[in-house]
Amino acid sequence: MAKEIQTSTFVENILNILSNLPTGLRNQIVKNRLNEFLLFDCDEKKTIIKDILANYGKINNQSLLKLVESWFDSLSELRSDQINSIFYQYLLEISLNPDLVKNFNQDFLNSLSKILISFPKTKKIRLLHCFFEVVFNVPNPHLFINVIPPIIIEEGTKTY
Incomplete structure (x- = not known):
């Protein structure tokens, strides 16, 4: 138990430090x-x-959104199979433990959507294609389909 708390604090500190770095440095890390x-x-x-x-x-x-923006940007530069692998691992973990994202409210999801939609077309398309491919391949796709903001679905269908 003490080790879990120590690890949790360590991860929290890393996420906070990363989120407060200048964009270029944060993206590279x-x-x-x-x-x-x-x-x-x-x-x-x-x-x-x-x-x-x-x-x-x-x-x-705000700090979390900056960090997610860097994560999306870095993900978009990977190969599609690598993006799919990472998305799949996250979505699988969420589908097995939905309480992990109980604090994701609609405003936060909408903010994530705005970040994604603001990306250049090629990066946005790559991420959306990979995301939807993975969503339809996790054990419980409805867990995700039901909370995807409409703007993401619209953007995803525009690319086909």
Whole structure:
């Protein structure tokens, strides 16, 4: 239990520090961490994802949105199979443990949508295609389909 609290505090601190870095530096660090993440085994990835999802709510919304924007930007530069793999691991963990995202309210989801929609067309299309491909391949797609903001569905259908 003490180790879990220590790990949780560590992850919270890292997320806070990253979210407050200048955009260029934050983007580069996030990109490097994503590339490292891809090299981890399944158990390590699962632990990292659980820690991130358990701690996102401890970061103020503006800082979290900056961090997610960097994450989206870095993801969009990966190959589609890598993006799918990362999305799948996150969505699978959420579908197995929906309480991890109980603090995601509609305003927050709309803010995430605005970030995604603001991306250049090629990055936005790549992320949307990968996201929808993964959503339809997780064990409980309706868990996600029911909360996807309409603007994301509209943007996703425009690209086909």
